[in-house]
Amino acid sequence: MWNMLWPILLVVGANTFYNISTKSMPGKINAFASLTVTYFTCFVLSIFMFYITSSQKNLIAELSHINWTSFVLGISVVALEFGYISLYRAGWKVSAGSLVANISLACVLLIVGLLAYKESVSPRQLVGIGVCVVGLLLINK
Known part of the structure; x- marks a missing residue:
């Protein structure tokens, strides 16, 4: 049961902070400047989490397994983030x-x-x- 529950709790918790921070973003900052800081934070955290969770600890070797999905996911995530920023700036x-x-x-x-x-x-x-x-x-x- 816990294996099914914790991912939902993580998604709900993270989405709560996600929407609060997106709604609270200063209107004067260029959305993509803000996303640059956001994704730099993601970059650092992802590397850190890779080394914590990987038994092999070889990031370069792991990157050799990447296919098109990682690139499309990256494009999708930037579009998603920009969409939410625009949504809240539009007054939602x-x-x-x-x-x-x-x-x-x-x-x-x-x-x-x-x-x-x-x-x-x-x-x-x-x-x-x-x-x-x-x-x-x-x-x-």
């Missing part, structure tokens, strides 16, 4: 902006799972998408 409330984005994402990923990964979609999930769409309409009124 922290209580609504992330909610709308994540509900929309969940609906899109249900379709991606169906089409790209041949996951099944139950009638309950279809009703859930309908409830989400109604919720999005209510939130945005």
